[in-house]
Amino acid sequence: MAPSGYSWLLLSATFLNVGAEISITLEPAQPTEGDNVTLLVHGLSGELLAYNWYAGPTLSVSYLLASYIVSTGDETPGPVYTGREAVRPDGSLDIQGILPGHSGTYILQTFNRQFQTEVGYGHVQVYEILAQPTVLANSTALVERRDTLRLTCSSPSPTAEVRWFFNGGALPVALRLGLSPDGRTISRHGIRREEAGAYQCEVWNPVSVSRSKPVNLTVYFGPERVAILQDSTTRTGCTIKVDFNTSLTLWCVSRSCPEPEYVWAFNGQALRNGQDHLNISSMTAAQEGTYTCIVKNTKTLLSGSASVVVKLSAAAVAMMIVPVPTKPMEGQDVTLTVQGYPKDLLVYAWYRGPASEPNRLLSQLPSGTWIAGPAHTGREVGFPNCSLLVQKLNLTDTGRYTLKTVTLQGKTETLDVELQVTREYAGRGKACPLLDGGGGSKRSLCFLHQARGHRPKMDMPPPSD
Known part of the structure; x- marks a missing residue:
């Protein structure tokens, strides 16, 4: 216990400070939460009577930590004593299992037998072992140029420094500009697609560092630059030439996140195809026209389209006769299909053999009706597209068939085909x-x-x- 009259001594002696220099060092210099720490006192002089330690910015009784009488070794706790502090005979202060709450300014006040005082100042900064922070996001899926990103680094340590990482590296410039003064919050108005990725925050102090788990941000955009590809070549708003009876695959591509929905149309009529590609297995005149791909992003609610015109190539447009089926058997029907017939057709005639009147099977008149010829057997039917149907084939139908066409301009063209009828054994x-x-x-x-x-x-x- 302090001797009688000691409180008066403290009050009166505070006005007798001679300003001698006392230095205080910290051991260890950068203490971590839980360490045993000593505030070592250097530069004491003369025969000292007592020590006062204060844990605060001023020599106020409200900050008094402990008083120590040198001659008796008695120590008296003050108002801010926590039970972890102890004063050494040389004036140094031990703190056992130091906590972050021990951080701050410490003042040593000494008294000599002439009631003069000396004062020394020290500062303690306790660095805690940092817990893993957490990144809090207002949303992890945003629409480009429309939504705002807000990320917050949540950490139980208010004094720890904070730094951010994007895909393991530094933040983009636009995001750095959106940092709050304390560095714990990122705000980005009108987020961009290039800012989609993994975000992490890291808290650190001189003795500890801890990084959060990544938060993955998705940025929806598009569709943009819609195009139709064919044979790895971009073709949009143009014409694709295709050989007769060959296959064609059209691919619809765009820049979009997420993958858009697809709708195909042929000459303005929707097709039953929800895929990113459209197959034409066998190209004929019936497949000629405009093909359109329409894409829609269900997240951005935006859409786009591209179109191409598909036509038979010049070689395919030349008139040709194709039997369907190609190898007809006895008893079947066969159609001699005409591809590339003249669009300005006036009349045509079919012949069984060379194009002579006795061999004529039938003719089509300008009115669109057809009339039978001398060689007509009652099993032949003509169509406006010049095709000829021969029903219930027999073996005698094998042979050459000739088509003769005349256009409105008077152009005459003759074409023949060899029909082979096979017998079913x-x-x-x-x-x-x-x-x-x-x-x-x-x-x-x-x-x-x-x-x-x-x-x-x-x-x-x-x-x-």
Whole structure:
């Protein structure tokens, strides 16, 4: 306990400071929460009577930590004593298991036997072991140029320094400009797509550092630059030439996040296709026209489109005859389909063999109706597109067919095709091609693959008389 009259001594002695220099150093110099710390006193002189330690900015009784009598070793706690402090005989102050709350200014006041005082100042900064911070976002999915990003670094340590990371590196300039004065909040108006990515904050002090888990930001944009690709070549707003009966795949591409929805249209009519590509398996005149891809972003609510015109190539436009089916059998119907027929057609005629009147099967008049010719069997039908249907084929229908067309300008064009009718063999259900046997006779050749490896047999018609 302090001797009688000691309180008066403290009050009166405070006015007798001679200003001698006392230095105080900290051991360790950068204490961490939980360390045992000593405020070492240097430069004491003369025979001292007592020490007062204050934990505060002034020599106020309200900041008094402890008083120590040198002669007896008695220590008296003050108002701010926490139970962790102890004064040494040499005036140094020990603090056991120091806490962040011990940070601040410390003042040592000494008294000599002449009631003169000396004062020394020290400062303690306790650095805590920092807990992992958390990044709080107002949203992790924003629309470009429309929404505002707000990120906050949440940490239980108010004194820790804060720094931010974007995809593991430094923040973009625009985001650095949006930092709050304390560095704990980022605000970005009209977010951009290049600012999408992983954000982290890090808290640190001289003895500890801790980084948050990443928060991944998605920025929705588009669709932009909608285009239709064909054979890896961008074609938009132009014409694609395609050979007859070849396949074509159109790809719809755009810059969009997320992936947009797709709608295809052909000559203004929607197609049942929700994919990013459209397949045309066999190009004919019926597939000629304008193909449009419409894309819509369900997040930005924006849309875009691109169109191409698909046409048969010049080689394909030249008139040609294609049997459908290509290998008709006896009893079937066959259509001699005409591709690239003249658009300014006036009349046409079909012939069984060379284009002569006795061989004429039928003709189409300018009125659009057709009339039978001398060679018509009742099984042939003509169509406005010049195609010829031959029904219920028989073996005698094998041979050459000739088409003759006349345009409004008087241009005449003749084209022929060889039709091969095959016989279906009753025993095996296989087609048997007709062979020219000479003298106008025809024979069918069928190969019978028997179980025991017999030689192929030739099916021959009975000889004519």
